[in-house]
Every structure is written in C-alpha cells, then in structure tokens.
Amino acid sequence: MGYHIEYPELQKRIRTDADAKSVRLDVYIRDGKGTVYDIELQVVNTKELPKRSRYYQSMIDLQLIDKGQTYKQLNRSYVIFICPFDVFAKGRHIYTFENLCTEDKNIRLKDGAVKVFLNSDSEMDDVSGELKAFLNYVAGKKSEDSFVKRLEVAVKEAKKNRE
Secondary structure, three states, X not given: OOOOEOOXXXXXEEOOOOOOOOXXXXXXXXXXXXXXXXXXXXXXXXOXXXXXXXXXXXXXXXXXXXXXXXXXXXXXXXXXXXXXXXXXXXXXXXXXXXXXXXXXXXXXXXXXXXXXEEEOOOOOOOOOHHXXXXXXXXXXXXXXXXXXXXXXXXXXHHHHOOO
C-alpha cells in the first residue's frame, strides 16, 4: 500500500518564541490521512536522543493545533531517528515507543505519539530484509537490494538538483 505525500518539507524550521530552543527537522511529511512523520538522520550518538525525541514531538504538536481548536485535532505523529549506532545497546534494529500505563502494560494512552529509533548496528532478525538493506545503505554499506539500488539512483539525481 503506497502513501500519498501531501506536504513534504525538508529542513522544516520550528520556533515558538524568542526564548525557546529552535528545531530544524530533517524531513517533515504529512500523508493523505493527516499523519505526520519527522524523519531524522543522526550519525553521532549524543546520548540525548530520547529527550530530543520528546522535544521534537512537542514542537510538532505545537504546529498541529491552533488556539481554540480541540485536542482531538492532534494528528497521529511519528518521530523517527535513523542511526548507524544502537541507541539503547540491546541489539535491535528497531525500537518503537508508545505511551503505556506503568501499572498495567495492556493499557495504552492512545495519544497518537510514536517514537521510533532505527539503527544498522544489529545482527538481530527483527526487521524486514528491505529495511535492513536500507539501514545498511544509510550506514554506508553496499547492498544489492533492488530498493536500495533505486534509492541510490534517486539520491544521485537529487544531488544534481540545487533545490
């Protein structure tokens, strides 16, 4: 199933006021269902990505509703970090976080906020072959995967375009 991207923005800048820390999101996308995706490439492990994901999520939420609108207007949103290192050092390619009740893990908050950390530094068989090939590509490793080959061509073409 393909997604129709309505509002792609590269390097979306979010600033709330003069005293607030500004944010420049790498790729900001809203799909045809209103779901928002912030995709970040992070090559250096600053040891603060969990808190950074929280901050980015809050900045996205500020952009989704205006004064007078109800909180129902907050769309589902994903903050996705793609890294060549394992943020949590547990050997996974993917870590997905949604708010759960501490006392009863079967109760989800259902606030629509999802944070995903992807990395190429894993041997675990926890993602599709295509995603693994993509993560390896991001980490600079060669791949014979057909999607990665198409991606390489698209990246070369994009580099030729100044915009």
